[in-house]
Amino acid sequence: MARKAETTKQRLTADRVLDGAMALADQIGIEAFTIRKLAEALETKPMSIYYHLASKEAIIDGMVDRVFAEIAKPPLDVAWDDAIRVRCDSALKALVRHPWAAPLMESRTNPGPETLSHHDAVLGCLAAAGFTTELTAHAYALIDSYVYGFALQLTNLPATGGVEMQELVEMMSVHLAPYPHLAGFTAAHVLQPGYDFAAEFGFGLNLILDGLSRASRS
Amino acid sequence: MARKAETTKQRLTADRVLDGAMALADQIGIEAFTIRKLAEALETKPMSIYYHLASKEAIIDGMVDRVFAEIAKPPLDVAWDDAIRVRCDSALKALVRHPWAAPLMESRTNPGPETLSHHDAVLGCLAAAGFTTELTAHAYALIDSYVYGFALQLTNLPATGGVEMQELVEMMSVHLAPYPHLAGFTAAHVLQPGYDFAAEFGFGLNLILDGLSRASRS
DNA sequence: GACTCTATTCGTACTATGTACGATTGTCAA
DNA sequence: TTGACAATCGTACATAGTACGAATAGAGTC
Numbered sequence: 001m002a003r004k005a006e007t008t009k010q011r012l013t014a015d016r017v018l019d020g021a022m023a024l025a026d027q028i029g030i031e032a033f034t035i036r037k038l039a040e041a042l043e044t045k046p047m048s049i050y051y052h053l054a055s056k057e058a059i060i061d062g063m064v065d066r067v068f069a070e071i072a073k074p075p076l077d078v079a080w081d082d083a084i085r086v087r088c089d090s091a092l093k094a095l096v097r098h099p100w101a102a103p104l105m106e107s108r109t110n111p112g113p114e115t116l117s118h119h120d121a122v123l124g125c126l127a128a129a130g131f132t133t134e135l136t137a138h139a140y141a142l143i144d145s146y147v148y149g150f151a152l153q154l155t156n157l158p159a160t161g162g163v164e165m166q167e168l169v170e171m172m173s174v175h176l177a178p179y180p181h182l183a184g185f186t187a188a189h190v191l192q193p194g195y196d197f198a199a200e201f202g203f204g205l206n207l208i209l210d211g212l213s214r215a216s217r218s
Numbered sequence: 219m220a221r222k223a224e225t226t227k228q229r230l231t232a233d234r235v236l237d238g239a240m241a242l243a244d245q246i247g248i249e250a251f252t253i254r255k256l257a258e259a260l261e262t263k264p265m266s267i268y269y270h271l272a273s274k275e276a277i278i279d280g281m282v283d284r285v286f287a288e289i290a291k292p293p294l295d296v297a298w299d300d301a302i303r304v305r306c307d308s309a310l311k312a313l314v315r316h317p318w319a320a321p322l323m324e325s326r327t328n329p330g331p332e333t334l335s336h337h338d339a340v341l342g343c344l345a346a347a348g349f350t351t352e353l354t355a356h357a358y359a360l361i362d363s364y365v366y367g368f369a370l371q372l373t374n375l376p377a378t379g380g381v382e383m384q385e386l387v388e389m390m391s392v393h394l395a396p397y398p399h400l401a402g403f404t405a406a407h408v409l410q411p412g413y414d415f416a417a418e419f420g421f422g423l424n425l426i427l428d429g430l431s432r433a434s435r436s
Numbered sequence: 437g438a439c440t441c442t443a444t445t446c447g448t449a450c451t452a453t454g455t456a457c458g459a460t461t462g463t464c465a466a
Numbered sequence: 467t468t469g470a471c472a473a474t475c476g477t478a479c480a481t482a483g484t485a486c487g488a489a490t491a492g493a494g495t496c
Contacts (some may be wrong), residue, residue: 012473035454056454093437103325106370113396120397127399133407141371141420142364149363152324178331179338181345186469189351204360207433211425230444253483265484266445290469439496445490453482461474466467 012044014052018062022098025063030100030183054097060104067101070094073121080129081209087122088147088205095151096198104153131216139212148203154197230262232270232422240316243281248318275362278322283330284317288312298347299427304421305340306365312371314416320369324362355428364422370414422433 010016020042025033035056039046053059064111074083095102111119124134169187176183226287228234237259239406243251253274257264290308292301329337344354387405396399 034452036452045475050455055245056420058435062489071489103321106367107321107374109374116394116397116400120400123399123403133403136403137407138418138421138425141368141418142425143366145367145371145422146360148358148370149324149367152366153363156325167472176334179334181341182334182338185341185351185354189355190325200359202358202361203356207356207360207429211429252481254481263446265447267445268484271445437496440495441493443492445488447488448486451483454480456467456479457477459474459476461472463472464470466470 012042012048012052014062015061017042017049017052018066019065021059024065025100026098030060030104034102061108061112063112064101064104064108065114067094067098067105068112068118069114070097071118074125076125076128080125081213083210084122084126084143085205087125088143089201091147092151092154092198092201095148096154102148102155106148124139127214135212135216138215141209142212143205148209149168150201150204157197222324230260230266230270232280235260235270235277236265239277239281240284243318244316248278248322249319259373279326279328279330282319282322282326285323286330287313287317287332288315288335289336291336291342294343294346298343299431301343302340302361302427303423305343306361307419309365310369310372310416313366314372318372320366320373324366333371347434352435353430356433360426360430361423364426368419368422375415 017038021033021038024038024041027097028037030217035046035049038050038059042049049059071094072087074087075081076083078086122140126139131139139167146187172183172186176186235256242256242259245409246255253264253267256277257267260267266412267277270282288308289312290305294301294303296304313323341354341359342390344357357374390401390404394404
């Protein structure tokens with residue numbers, strides 16, 4: 001009984017709101033994410049949230065900034081391409097952890113401090129590697145397009161592994177009849193038991209980094 | 219006066235609904251796109267639309283399928299990499315014509331016939347080039363990640379060209395003070411008068427196609 | 437022309453959502 | 467105790483998607 005009873009509701013803060021928002025979005029997805037549900041998850045009322053964050057948009061901005069905070073910055077003590085690999089692997093993991101994030105990362109204006117700081121670190125890495133400004137622009141566009149695009153495909157894949165796979169195959173064979181290449185491709189590759197789309201990530205990333213390496217040397 | 223007065227309202231069809239929906243989304247963006255506004259644009263009432271398309275989701279699915287229909291399939295009579303270039307240039311143009319589309323292209327389930335047919339054509343092109351199934355998977359993931367990612371960045375760029383650029387620069391210099399690389403980069407590159415982000419598209423695409431070419435040879 | 441029958445259109449109304457506004461409560465300094 | 471400010475919340479409104487069923491229209495038959 002020193003200060004407060006233990007059942008006393010914790011004071012709300014912007015941080016706590018964002019914590020709850022991330023957890024909720026992870027569980028139910030960003031479409032189903034509403035202020036009312038968030039309030040319930042936080043054991044408070046909708047309008048209390050608005051004292052700490054100005055709007056739902058602001059909340060989502062904050063969530064995206066949090067995701068950037070979770071992505072490792074490129075380490076400074078290794079070769080530039082390994083540094084970029086580290087940050088891209090970390091980025092992919094964060095985007096898989098928060099499947100709602102991938103579509104939002106590039107389509108949001110209003111970057112937060114973590115977002116800016118992250119970009120700053122990546123640009124610093126490329127600059128330190130001796131990239132020209134022009135090549136840096138190319139490189140960053142290329143790298144992030146790939147990372148976000150890959151994450152997007154990964155999070156939208158039809159239920160990997162499990163009993164439903166069989167049904168899926170049957171539905172496919174009916175609907176895909178008019179599309180021979182597509183049918184053949186999915187049958188031969190995507191639907192194979194051992195298929196692990198995430199493992200493919202490295203191939204494309206290596207290809208891009210090799211290409212950039214070549215471009216920076218010439 | 220032959221059959222009908224000329225002011226008679228045209229009969230609604232799914233196609234006409236989608237025509238109107240695309241045009242409306244082009245004008246006001248996908249966030250502001252509502253069934254009520256669509257009905258107004260079509261000179262009809264909200265509930266009339268639902269006779270032809272089952273839901274707003276179905277409408278958006280249809281719109282996305284339309285965008286795929288606008289993208290040129292890789293021509294069969296040129297080298298595979300040139301064929302892919304043709305289709306990627308066409309895709310970028312379509313995504314710029316319909317700025318709302320880029321975030322949706324990869325994040326939609328329920329592909330329509332045009333979508334399937336398009337993918338079939340691309341896979342056919344890569345197969346004809348002698349790509350293994352595995353390399354095809356890599357290639358397609360890589361190529362489309364880049365195209366969509368690039369389009370996304372392009373459509374979200376802060377108002378290219380114009381008077382506001384100056385204000386932007388000033389805001390930047392204040393907010394970006396803690397981020398030296400970012401500040402330097404934007405000042406040196408993005409905000410330069412002649413900067414044309416779209417022109418950068420070819421660089422990354424070439425890099426990817428070169429890499430794939432090398433991978434297919436080894 | 438009158439009369440169906442079906443395809444299409446639309447009026448009404450319900451539910452869910454973001455959030456404006458102002459009242460209420462909690463906390464601490466004086 | 468008494469303000470004063472920080473934080474919470476009740477109520478209510480506007481805007482969304484769309485369920486339901488009534489209204490209408492057009493084409494084909496008699």
